Amino acid sequence: xxxxxxxxxxxxxxxxxxxxxxxxxxxxxxxxxxxxxxxxxxxxxxxxxxxxxxxxxxxxxxxxxxxxxxxxxxxxxxxxxxxxxxxxxxxxxxxxxxxxxxxxxxxxxxxxxxxxxxxxxxxxxxxxxxxxxxxxxxxxxxxxxxxxxxxxxxxxxxxxxxxxxxxxxxxxxxxxxxxxxxxxxxxxxxxxxxxxxxxxxxxxxxxxxxxxxxxxxxxxxxxxxxxxxxxxxx
Numbered sequence: 001x002x003x004x005x006x007x008x009x010x011x012x013x014x015x016x017x018x019x020x021x022x023x024x025x026x027x028x029x030x031x032x033x034x035x036x037x038x039x040x041x042x043x044x045x046x047x048x049x050x051x052x053x054x055x056x057x058x059x060x061x062x063x064x065x066x067x068x069x070x071x072x073x074x075x076x077x078x079x080x081x082x083x084x085x086x087x088x089x090x091x092x093x094x095x096x097x098x099x100x101x102x103x104x105x106x107x108x109x110x111x112x113x114x115x116x117x118x119x120x121x122x123x124x125x126x127x128x129x130x131x132x133x134x135x136x137x138x139x140x141x142x143x144x145x146x147x148x149x150x151x152x153x154x155x156x157x158x159x160x161x162x163x164x165x166x167x168x169x170x171x172x173x174x175x176x177x178x179x180x181x182x183x184x185x186x187x188x189x190x191x192x193x194x195x196x197x198x199x200x201x202x203x204x205x206x207x208x209x210x211x212x213x214x215x216x217x218x219x220x221x222x223x224x225x226x227x228x229x230x231x232x233x234x
Contacts, residue, residue, distance in 0.1 A: 018042040020091075021180055023118070025078075025104065026050040030111050032102070034180035035118035036130050039094045043182070045120065048158060049078035049086035054111065056090060057146065059101045061128050064136040065112035065143035073152025074145070077106070085161050092153040097121050099128040105143040112143040 021043065024033040027050040037045065047056050058072035059065065067074065075090035094100075104116040117137055119130045126132075 018044065019182055020044045020046050023047050023180075024050060025056060026052070026054045026080075026116070030104070030109070030114050030116040032056075032104075032116065032118040034178040036122060036179040037118070037120045038122075038179075038181045039097075039120055040182060041094060041096055043094045045092045045094065047075060047090045047092075048160075049080050049089070051080045051082050051084065053077050053079045053108075054104045054106055054116070055145065056102055057105050057143075058152065059103050059117075061099070061101050061133055062136070064101075064117070064133060065103055065105070065140045067144055067146045071152070072146075073102075074150055075153065075155075076150040083163060085158065085163055087158050087161055088155055089158045090150070090153050090155055094120065099123055101128075101133050103137070103143060105145040107142045110142065112137055113140050 019039070021034075021037050021039060023037070023045060025047050027033060027048075032047075039045065055077045056073070056075040058068045058074070060068055073090075073092050078086045078088065078090075080086040099122055100120040102118050102120070104111040106116075115134070115137075117130075117133060119128070119133060122129045
C-alpha cells in the first residue's frame, strides 16, 4: 500500500533544500558579487541593489549586453540613493542547470561593457564561461533593456537593509571576480512554485530560461518604458 504521507514528507524535504544566493548589484563598482554562481533547480538568486541605478537582465552568451530572446528575466531599474541599499530585491528561481548569463543594462557609463555581468552555472567544458562572455562584452556597444517592465522574477522586500560602515557605494570601477557555490555562505529557503514567464525582446537564442512570480510592488509604478527609469540617479 502506498504511503502518501511518506511521499509528502519527502517532497517537503526536497523543497526545503532550495538555497538563496544573495548577489550584490553595484556594491563595489561596476560588478555583481558574486558574478559566478553554481545553482541547482529551484534555488533562488536574490539580487540586492546598491547606488546608483542598476538593473539585471538575462542575456545571450554570443550577443553580449542583449536580452534573451525567450524566457529570461528583467528586474527593471532600481534607483538607489548614495550610502543606502535598495529596500527591494529581485528574486529569480532557477528551473534547470543550464548556463544563464546576466548583465546590467545601465548605459550611463556602459555598465555591461565595463564589467557588470555574471553567469549562473557555467559549462564544465569551458565553452560558456564568465571570461568568455566578458571578452565579448568588452567589444559591445550600449546595452539593451527589454521592452516593458520587470518580468521573469519576483520583486520583494529586502530582508536586510543595513549598510556596513566599510561598504563602498561608488560605481566607478569594476571589482574582481567572485564565485558562489551551493556549499558557500547562503540561506536555505522554502518558496511556492511560481509560473512561467516570457521575454518581449526579439532576435537570437537563449541558453536557459527562468520562472516568473507575481511582482510584490515594483520600485517605480510608471515603469512602462524601460529607458525612463534609467534616467534617475545615474
